[in-house]
Amino acid sequence: MRRALAATALAAALAPAVAHADTQQVLLPGPTPYPTPSPPLATTAPTVGATLTFRIRASSEQRVTAGVADDGSVVAVRALQKLRLTGTGDYLIVVQAPVLDVRAAAGSQSQPGQRRGQILWAGFASRRRLLSAQATLRPGPVLPFLPLRLRASRDGDRYMLTLANATTTSEVAFHGAASRAELASLLDRTRRESLAGRRLTPVYATIAGPVSQRPQKPRIAAPLRVTGELRFPRAPSAAAGGVVDGHSVRFSFVLGDEQPLARRVEVTGGGGAPRLHVEARPAAVVRGLRPPAGAASWRSTRLPPAALLRTLIDTRMQLVRSDQYQAFLANPDPVGRNRTSYVYETAAVRHRAPLAGSSGGGSGTLVILLAIVGAIVAAGAGLIAWAHS
Amino acid sequence: MRRLVILLAGVTVLAAGCGGSSGTSDSPKHLVIAVDVPVTGSPYVAQTIRQGVELATSNLNGGGGLRVGDRSYLLDVKLYDNHLSARQAVEDARRALDAGAVTIVTDGTGVDATWQLARRRGVSVCITYDGGSGLVDAERRPNVFRIAPTNHGIAFRYAEYLIPKQLKVGLLSDDSAYGREGAADVDHAFSADPKSVAITLTLPAGQPDLSAQVLRARRSGATALLVWGQPPTIAAVLSAARSIGWKVPVYTPPTGADPFVRQQLADHPTWVDGLTFASGRLTAEVGIGPFTSFQSQYEATYGADPVGVKTREGRAVVQPPEFGMYSYDFVHVLVAAITHAASVDPAKVTSALSQVTAQGANGDQRGFNEHNHDGVVDDDVYFARFRDMTYQPVQDDPLSATLPPIPQTR
Numbered sequence: 001m002r003r004a005l006a007a008t009a010l011a012a013a014l015a016p017a018v019a020h021a022d023t024q025q026v027l028l029p030g031p032t033p034y035p036t037p038s039p040p041l042a043t044t045a046p047t048v049g050a051t052l053t054f055r056i057r058a059s060s061e062q063r064v065t066a067g068v069a070d071d072g073s074v075v076a077v078r079a080l081q082k083l084r085l086t087g088t089g090d091y092l093i094v095v096q097a098p099v100l101d102v103r104a105a106a107g108s109q110s111q112p113g114q115r116r117g118q119i120l121w122a123g124f125a126s127r128r129r130l131l132s133a134q135a136t137l138r139p140g141p142v143l144p145f146l147p148l149r150l151r152a153s154r155d156g157d158r159y160m161l162t163l164a165n166a167t168t169t170s171e172v173a174f175h176g177a178a179s180r181a182e183l184a185s186l187l188d189r190t191r192r193e194s195l196a197g198r199r200l201t202p203v204y205a206t207i208a209g210p211v212s213q214r215p216q217k218p219r220i221a222a223p224l225r226v227t228g229e230l231r232f233p234r235a236p237s238a239a240a241g242g243v244v245d246g247h248s249v250r251f252s253f254v255l256g257d258e259q260p261l262a263r264r265v266e267v268t269g270g271g272g273a274p275r276l277h278v279e280a281r282p283a284a285v286v287r288g289l290r291p292p293a294g295a296a297s298w299r300s301t302r303l304p305p306a307a308l309l310r311t312l313i314d315t316r317m318q319l320v321r322s323d324q325y326q327a328f329l330a331n332p333d334p335v336g337r338n339r340t341s342y343v344y345e346t347a348a349v350r351h352r353a354p355l356a357g358s359s360g361g362g363s364g365t366l367v368i369l370l371a372i373v374g375a376i377v378a379a380g381a382g383l384i385a386w387a388h389s
Numbered sequence: 390m391r392r393l394v395i396l397l398a399g400v401t402v403l404a405a406g407c408g409g410s411s412g413t414s415d416s417p418k419h420l421v422i423a424v425d426v427p428v429t430g431s432p433y434v435a436q437t438i439r440q441g442v443e444l445a446t447s448n449l450n451g452g453g454g455l456r457v458g459d460r461s462y463l464l465d466v467k468l469y470d471n472h473l474s475a476r477q478a479v480e481d482a483r484r485a486l487d488a489g490a491v492t493i494v495t496d497g498t499g500v501d502a503t504w505q506l507a508r509r510r511g512v513s514v515c516i517t518y519d520g521g522s523g524l525v526d527a528e529r530r531p532n533v534f535r536i537a538p539t540n541h542g543i544a545f546r547y548a549e550y551l552i553p554k555q556l557k558v559g560l561l562s563d564d565s566a567y568g569r570e571g572a573a574d575v576d577h578a579f580s581a582d583p584k585s586v587a588i589t590l591t592l593p594a595g596q597p598d599l600s601a602q603v604l605r606a607r608r609s610g611a612t613a614l615l616v617w618g619q620p621p622t623i624a625a626v627l628s629a630a631r632s633i634g635w636k637v638p639v640y641t642p643p644t645g646a647d648p649f650v651r652q653q654l655a656d657h658p659t660w661v662d663g664l665t666f667a668s669g670r671l672t673a674e675v676g677i678g679p680f681t682s683f684q685s686q687y688e689a690t691y692g693a694d695p696v697g698v699k700t701r702e703g704r705a706v707v708q709p710p711e712f713g714m715y716s717y718d719f720v721h722v723l724v725a726a727i728t729h730a731a732s733v734d735p736a737k738v739t740s741a742l743s744q745v746t747a748q749g750a751n752g753d754q755r756g757f758n759e760h761n762h763d764g765v766v767d768d769d770v771y772f773a774r775f776r777d778m779t780y781q782p783v784q785d786d787p788l789s790a791t792l793p794p795i796p797q798t799r
Contacts, residue, residue, distance in 0.1 A: 090674040113758035115744050120758055123768030126787035
C-alpha cells in the first residue's frame with residue numbers, strides 16, 4: 001500500500017513537470033514513506049480506537065531475539081519493546097504483532113494486555129512512564145521481516161556460516177536536471193543527519209525541465225552493522241571472515257552501504273557445532289555519503305549533477321529503509337525515536353522423548369512395576385502397623 | 390402423584406431450556422442477562438448496578454435489539470437478590486443458568502463459588518463492584534471479568550500518593566471479607582516503605598463505636614488513617630476521631646463515597662469534610678460531556694440517586710451513577726462480543742469478550758483482553774475529597790488534577 005502511495009506521489013510529482021517542463025521543487029525520499037508496509041509488523045486484527053494524544057511522545061527501544069537451529073533457520077522469535085512515554089495524559093496503545101504471549105518486562109510501570117494479533121497498553125502517564133513488554137511471536141509471519149538471513153553448514157571439520165542482508169527492495173526513483181551546488185549542499189546535509197543517527201528531515205530538490213522516472217528501479221537495502229561470535233567446543237585451527245579468539249571466532253562488518261550484502265565465515269576445526277550469537281543493527285549510510293577523493297564536503301566534487309542526484313536519492317532511500325527497520329514493532333508515536341537490535345542465537349536444544357519400544361521404554365515399564373510393588377509393600381506395612389497399634 | 394411430579398418437572402425443564410432463546414424464527418428471540426446483586430443487603434449498590442444494565446438493554450432493545458446472523462434478539466434482564474450471601478449467590482447462579490442466561494452481572498458476592506458453575510455452561514460472570522484481587526484471574530477463572538476499580542490498583546495508587554507526603558499512616562481495616570482483602574493489598578503496597586506505616590489495626594465490622602481503636606491509632610503517632618472497610622466502619626472511624634477533636638486526614642477505598650457514610654454523619658457535616666476516597670475516574674480525557682450525557686439519561690429514566698443529605702445552601706445531594714456506569718459499559722462490551730462471535734452461544738461469547746472494545750459511558754474505550762480481565766486499569770484510579778457533602782478530585786495527584794468535578798446537587 002505504501003509502495004503504491006509512493007508511486008502515486010511520484011506520478012503526481014512527475015505529471016505537472018512533464019506538462020509544463022518548468023523549474024519545480026521535487027520532494028526527495030525521507031523520512032517517509034517506507035518502501036514496504038512492514039516492518040513495523042502488522043496484523044489483520046481489528047483495530048481499537050488507539051489514542052496517544054499530542055501531549056504524549058513515545059520513543060521505542062527494541063531487542064528482537066531469533067532462536068536459530070543448527071542450519072541457521074529461525075525457529076523462535078521474541079521481542080522486547082520498551083516504550084518510554086513523556087508527557088501527561090491518557091494513553092491507549094495498540095501494537096500489532098502476531099503475538100503468542102506477552103508479559104511485562106523488568107521495570108515496566110504497567111501491565112500489557114494481549115489480544116489476537118495485538119499488544120495493548122492503557123492508562124495514564126504522569127510526565128514519564130516506561131511500558132516494557134516481552135512478547136513471544138509466531139515465527140512464520142515474522143520471518144520475512146527479519147533483516148538478516150543465516151545459513152550454516154558443515155563439511156567435514158569445516159563450518160560455514162553465510163550472513164545475508166534481507167532488507168533489499170526495489171523502489172521507484174526519478175531523475176532530472178538539477179543544480180550541482182544545491183545537490184552538493186543536500187548531500188552534505190543528508191550526510192550530517194546520517195552520521196548523527198537522526199531521522200531524515202524532508203528536503204526538496206530544484207529540478208529544471210522535465211522530471212521522469214529512472215529506467216531501472218534502484219535496489220535498496222538498509223545497511224546493517226553485524227557483530228557476532230561462534231563459540232566452538234574446541235579452539236578452531238583457522239577462520240576466514242572472522243578472527244579466532246580461543247574457542248571463539250569473532251566477526252564484525254557492515255552488510256550494505258557500498259559493501260557486500262552477504263558475507264561468509266568459514267571455520268576449520270572447532271570440534272563440533274558452535275553456539276552462535278549474532279547481533280545486527282540498522283546502520284547509518286557512511287561510505288555511500290562520503291565525498292569522493294577524501295574531500296570534506298560534496299561542494300568540492302566535480303561529479304556531474306545527474307550522478308549527484310542519483311547518489312542523493314539512493315542514499316536517502318537506504319536511510320529510509322534503515323529507519324524502517326529501527327521499528328520492528330510499531331511505535332504509537334509516528335515521529336518518535338526508534339531503535340531496534342536484532343539478535344540471532346542458537347536455540348535451546350529440545351530433547352526428544354524416547355521412542356516407544358526402545359530401551360527407554362523398558363526402563364519405564366520397570367519403574368511402573370517397581371512403583372506398584374512398592375505401593376503394595378507400603379500398604380501391607382501400614383496394615384500391619386495399624387493391627388499392632 | 391409421582392407421575393404428575395415427573396411430568397411437571399419435565400415441563401419445567403423444557404420451559405427453562407427455552408428461556409435463553411424463545412420465539413419463532415420470525416419474531417425476535419430473547420437473550421437473558423442475569424443480574425445477581427444484594428438487593429436486601431446493600432440496596433444502593435444493587436440498585437445502581439441493576440439500573441445500569443437495564444438502561445443499556447433498554448437502549449439496545451429500543452433500537453431493534455441485536456442482529457446475529459439472520460436472527461434478531463432482544464435482551465431480557467432477570468434480577469436475583471443474593472442478600473450479600475455466597476450461598477444465595479450459588480442458588481441464584483443455578484437459577485440464572487437454568488434460565489439460559491448468556492452472562493451473570495454481579496456485585497461480586499459469591500463469585501468464588503459461582504464462577505465454576507457458570508464456566509460449565511460457558512457463561513461469563515462480570516463483577517461491577519467488588520475489587521477483590523483474587524476474584525478475577527484470567528488463567529484460572531477464564532470466564533470471570535470485572536469492570537470496577539481493583540483493590541490492588543487502589544492500594545498501590547494510595548501508596549504512590551501518600552508515601553511521598555511523609556505521613557505516618559495508620560492502616561485500619563475491618564474484619565469483613567471486603568476489609569480483609571483490601572488489607573492484604575494495602576499491606577503489600579506499603580511494604581515498599583514500612584517506615585511510612587504507624588500502625589496496622591483490624592476493626593470489628595458493624596460496630597458503631599470504634600473510639601478505643603481510633604485512640605490507639607492516635608497514640609501510635611499516626612498522622613493519617615487509611616481505612617479499608619464497609620461504609621459503617623468508615624462512618625464509625627470518622628465519628629470516633631472527630632468527636633475527640635482529632636483532625637487526622639482519613640483516606641478510604643470507594644466505600645467512603647457510599648451515601649451511607651454521609652447519611653450517618655448528616656448531623657455533623659463538617660466531620661465528612663476532608664474525607665478522601667479513591668475510585669475509578671468518572672470522566673475521560675475527552676471531558677465531562679459523555680459522562681453527564683449518560684448521567685442525564687440515567688436520571689431521566691430512574692431519577693437521581695439521592696444521598697439523603699443537603700449542602701449548607703440547602704441543595705439536595707445526589708450520587709453520580711458510578712457503578713451503574715460500569716454495568717452499563719459491560720452490556721455494551723457483551724454486545725460487541727456477541728457481534729464479534731457472530732453467535733449467542735455463551736462459550737463463544739465469553740471467548741470473544743477478551744477480543745473486543747466498546748465505547749464506555751465516560752467516553753473511554755472499555756474492554757478486556759486475554760491477560761487481563763479487568764476493565765478498569767490501575768492507572769485510572771483517582772482521588773476525590775469531600776467538602777460540603779460533595780466531592781471533587783484532589784489537585785495534588787497528577788491524574789486527579791486533570792479531572793473535572795461532577796455536578797452532585799439538584
